[in-house]
Amino acid sequence: MPALKHSKQRDAILSFLMTRKDHPTADVVYSQLREEYPNISLGTVYRNLTLLSDIGQIRRLRLGDGVDHFDADTSPHYHFLCTKCGSVIDLKLDNIDYINQLADVGFDGQIAGNVTYFYGLCGKCTKEKCSAGEEQTDVL
Amino acid sequence: MPALKHSKQRDAILSFLMTRKDHPTADVVYSQLREEYPNISLGTVYRNLTLLSDIGQIRRLRLGDGVDHFDADTSPHYHFLCTKCGSVIDLKLDNIDYINQLADVGFDGQIAGNVTYFYGLCGKCTKEKCSAGEEQTDVL
DNA sequence: TTCCTTGCAAATCGTTTGCATAATG
């Protein structure tokens, strides 16, 4: 891996991500940063998001909804994906990595880790369940 | 949802999937079926895989490696993804859906379920770890 | 001056879709 040089864009991407707890997608990062840096390109955003997650400064979340989400909180925690509105929410849940050992029983290989996330209806969508007129296609 | 009509292609896709326990991708299904049905199209394969998983006859697996895998075994079980060779393997592991309740504590919404899979090195790749010359890019 | 980073655009890749035709019930 090449030596890292400083860049305004990368700084901006990381600090933007730190201000948000809603796990934005690359596109959201891009359109937001566009306001402060009108010339920033989507490619740069993707490159930096990839780089930052490669060096462990952020986490890339793949929740099966077809888009990557990014999280500046790299501490171990779990996520919830609303199948109605697509929002991603942090969950407070004790670490369950002991399931790695359970899974390892009788397995011919080495389990390095697991990916676990939850889905369902978020608080908002639960309450809106009887509201008429709003048509949405479910995520997942 | 429209009424279902019979089709040779769908039958072939489903029965092919039932013969395999390696969770093939759409493309693998396609190239294999091509031998028996030289005219089958990739679109048809995708349409039927989607349909079959919609009606619950098969499972679509999204393991974060960028491709969907398909499994004719719809009974609840877990999967392992080898980060070296990309192979997907079934795991024998007791159901852990009680984590849904754990995750629900203090959560303002309804948790419908969880997605959990494991990753690491499969048995084969574990043994090949010191073999020289073979260059592979890791999955995930 | 070296080599990383950017912006832009074109390219990938997996998957979906529109359409005219063929097959099913």
Added chain:
DNA sequence: CATTATGCAAACGATTTGCAAGGAA
């Protein structure tokens, strides 16, 4: 006959990449 399914190709959406120019060490 009414309707679903197919093959083909074009369209898609998210992400990646090649390249020439700009910026950091």
